Amino acid sequence: MKVIHPVTGVERDLEIPGGGRGYTRPASLVSLWSTAPFLQNNAVGTFYPSGSVEDRMKSFQDSIEQMLLLKERARDPVLAARGVNAGLIDRTTQRCSIRVAPGYVPNFVEGLGDLLFPSVFSDDGGVEIGPIPPDTPVGLLASLNIRPEGLGFWERIQYDWKLLGLVKEIKQKLKALPPNATDEDAKRVFTPLADSLLALSKCPDYVVNRGHYFGTGQFGDESRLSEQDKRDLIEFLKTF
Ligand code: HEM
Structure with missing residues (x-):
């Protein structure tokens, strides 16, 4: 896979070694609408924390639109300032x-x-x-x-x-x-x-909100859904 140097923004190839510790069990997709932001690290989507149904749905809508790339995912502002278009990298906010x-x-x-x-x-x-x-x-x-x-x-x-x-x-x-x-x-x-x-890193991929491009037709995905299909899928996901 391609990874980005978190300081210079230079892209390079990384071969993922086999023989890891085990497997990550994905979160259940049941009631997906209630558990956004998405992915194991909750990095895809904006979180509206009040706990009200309205805010849950707002979190879901923003997150699923980012998952399906109806909306661009968050970008790293530090690399953006250097002209590099990379996903979000967690950075210290103060000394x-x-x-x-x-x-x-x-x-x-x-x-x-x-x-x-x-x-x-x-x-x-x-x-x-x-x-x-x-x-x-x-x-x-x-x-x-x-x-x-x-x-x-x-x-x-x-x-x-x-x-x-x-x-x-x-x-x-x-x-x-x-x-x-x-x-x-x-x-x-x-x-x-x-x-x-x-x-000496065990995970030199610092972008936290990428991957899972199913249905987008991008980054190797071959099953591009139309915008209407994505919108219909989102409505369907709200029902279970
Ligand atoms: C368009 C069809 C798909 C949709 C709408 C969809 C939706 C989602 C969503 C919303 C999540 C995040 C769940 C959460 O964080 O609570 C997720 C996670 C996941 N999905 Fe899909 N998915 C689709 C297709 C697939 C396919 C085809 C595969 C396998 C080949 C797959 C494998 C996974 C895995 C492994 C995760 C966990 C990834 C992680 O948290 O880092 N998905 N999916």
Whole structure:
């Protein structure tokens, strides 16, 4: 499949590896009208949260129109500013940091991680990374592959070494920022690290609202419905 670099917007091919953890069970399509926005991550469609039937129907109408591409799906404004037309990418909205509590930090390098990379760990054994600038793709950190599966003993040690080295580099570079650093300064430091984070990502596809183009005739779908068919289908979906 094609994926977009979340910083540069450059498109590249990604081969999806087999042998994952299992399967995602799709949400039931029964009473579809009541459960918009759509897809597992609720990323397709606008959510009107009041809970009234009117708002449920408004959420449904907007979401199903986006699913069937009667209406364009939301776009990433950061890449749009660079002239790249990509779907929505979850990004930080303000300067922040991420803290992993000690109990959730894996046992890196067979338990020697904190001895070999002391600057990565806080005094309590946790890990804190920041300041992360606004507009950073959340997935760059959230999809970091901390524990790849299926690695042998030495491969795991090599992987941990690479990962801890990267976290160390990120921490050092962010720490070197002066206390009065602007968001732009933080972005200048963080942006060049994107490729290293991408290289260790378990899901380097950061667009959250794409896929499922059935009936649209686009992106490989061969069963294009007419606009009238789509409108009729939407009316039918309201009935069950
Ligand atoms: C025009 C015909 C179709 C319509 C109107 C339709 C509608 C939908 C809707 C609205 C959802 C979101 C459900 C939710 O989030 O609660 C959904 C999910 C899904 N549909 Fe369809 N669908 C159609 C065709 C298909 C076909 C042909 C397949 C399989 C070949 C399929 C497979 C799936 C899967 C796997 C999901 C879950 C995807 C995810 O959440 O990421 N659908 N469908």
